[in-house]
Amino acid sequence: MNKLLVNTPQNVQIEYNIASLGKRILAYVIDAILRLILLYALLYFADLFPKQDSWMEMGIDSIIYFIVLLYPLILEILLNGQTIGKLIMKIRVVCLDGNRANNFDYFLRWVIGIVEIYLFFGMIALITAIINKNGQRLGDIVANTCLIDLNPKLDLSQTIFADVSETYKIRFPEVYRLSDRDINIVKENFTSALKTNNYDVLLKLTRKLEEIMDVKSDGLGNIDFIQVIIQDHYHFHKDK
Known part of the structure; x- marks a missing residue:
């Protein structure tokens, strides 16, 4: 499709x-x-x-x-x-x-x-x-x-953890500043915002992540940036 x-x-x-x-x-x-x-x-x-x-x-x-x-x-x-x-x-x-x-x-x-x-x-x-x-x-x-x-495709197993290969390169190493609790809150709000088309929440999530990690979204859109952060966090901690 x-x-x-x-x-x-x-x-x-x-x-x-x-x-x-x-x-x-x-x-x-x-x-x-x-x-x-x-x-x-x-x-x-x-x-x-x-x-x-x-x-x-x-x-x-x-x-x-x-x-x-x-x-x-x-x-x-x-x-x-x-x-x-x-x-x-x-x-x-x-x-x-x-x-x-x-x-x-x-x-x-x-x-x-x-x-x-x-x-x-x-x-x-x-x-x-x-x-x-x-x-x-x-x-x-x-x-x-x-x-x-108007229902965006929300297969989070594909959007959040699309790349689980061993060659994955972490884009924002500053994710070490995010705890498991932080990232779970991010995932929960991210999923909810996508389902309800709440763009304000997506924007606020991006700004909060930038503030906590002391990074910039590097030209990524809000959705892409949040997904990269979730992936980076997963790969940063998966072998620990």
Whole structure:
């Protein structure tokens, strides 16, 4: 599965998986149900008001259908790349470079989606998303966007102790200043911060480690720096 590095407002990089096709389809089904409910609700309330003639009735119905058609565009703009379905499935539209998409990007996805999803019953979107390595439909390709899974891959056995070879070189020998209790606290807070996307905690952890060890993060991002410290501590003490 392809991955995408997303830069947070605190300049922390988090690696996300590209949203799976299954999650995207489920999000679409949820939104489709909500749009049907919205459609029938609006039509029901419209019927409560008298119409002067058939032209007025046709005009009101056209406005209602257009509002329902605008549903994904309006919500993606208001919810920063999410509809209700995407929110429930924890996926989001972002630019392919990981930055936040803008309103014009959402508009492009929406306009092209009218053709590839509604006029062709979703077949073009489905085929394109399957073929494309980033799971992009035509609207995403034109807008240079994709959908990411908001749950970062958290396999700590790979992220924290990815390199356990005998040739591992400790990057920060100052880890001797950290006790086992210190590093356990770091690991606990690091894991929790990743799971909740708490970038402030990651930043504070980095600053605290720099202070205790009297080092600088050496150009590493907060996540990479903390992982290196945990690895260094493990290798420094593993044979002791």
